[in-house]
């Protein structure tokens with residue numbers, strides 16, 4: 001018998017270079033700053049289960065590209081997909097990959113598309129603030145007025161679309177978060193445990209591999 005789970009693990013296993021201070025990622029910046037800080041200072045191997053989840057996300061994105069470029073959807077033109085994003089701010093770099101840029105042929109509008117795969121699209125009633133922050137950053141630097149957050153259910157390909165209009169305030173707030181993260185990393189000072197402070201970020205602690213470190217550094221009774 002073959003162990004196909006193991007074969008997938010072998011296939012997905014790859015060397016991950018530790019992240020370097022001074023290079024930051026839009027997909028992370030809406031997450032708890034302390035958790036991001038830990039991921040630079042104490043890099044950890046990504047669990048095989050997480051690698052599978054990431055791969056599933058890649059497969060969903062490839063599927064979305066096929067749909068967007070299909071001639072069966074003539075009202076939409078896929079202009080670009082999976083294209084690099086890199087900007088310099090102060091003395092650091094923000095680097096990422098933008099999912100898709102499409103043209104709505106019906107009215108000539110260009111839209112940036114950020115695709116997110118999800119376990120149950122039925123629970124997505126509004127776009128997640130950390131996804132919005134990522135898209136707003138792209139809109140800001142690419143000087144595009146409109147974007148969409150596209151959530152696709154991994155189980156059945158049902159989807160939900162949220163239109164996102166460029167908002168300079170959110171984009172600047174996001175840039176400020178990068179500055180704050182950079183400052184904490186360079187000065188080697190721990191950021192506040194945002195996941196434990198802000199109710200809307202509490203869910204992040206459930207998936208955090210740095211919980212023990214975080215609680216040791218800031219016990220519950222001294223939470224800011």
Ligand code: SF4
Pocket residue numbers: 032033034035193194195196197204205206208209210211214215
């Ligand atoms: S446990 Fe929560 S607050 Fe602490 S680093 Fe992780 S996500 Fe942030």
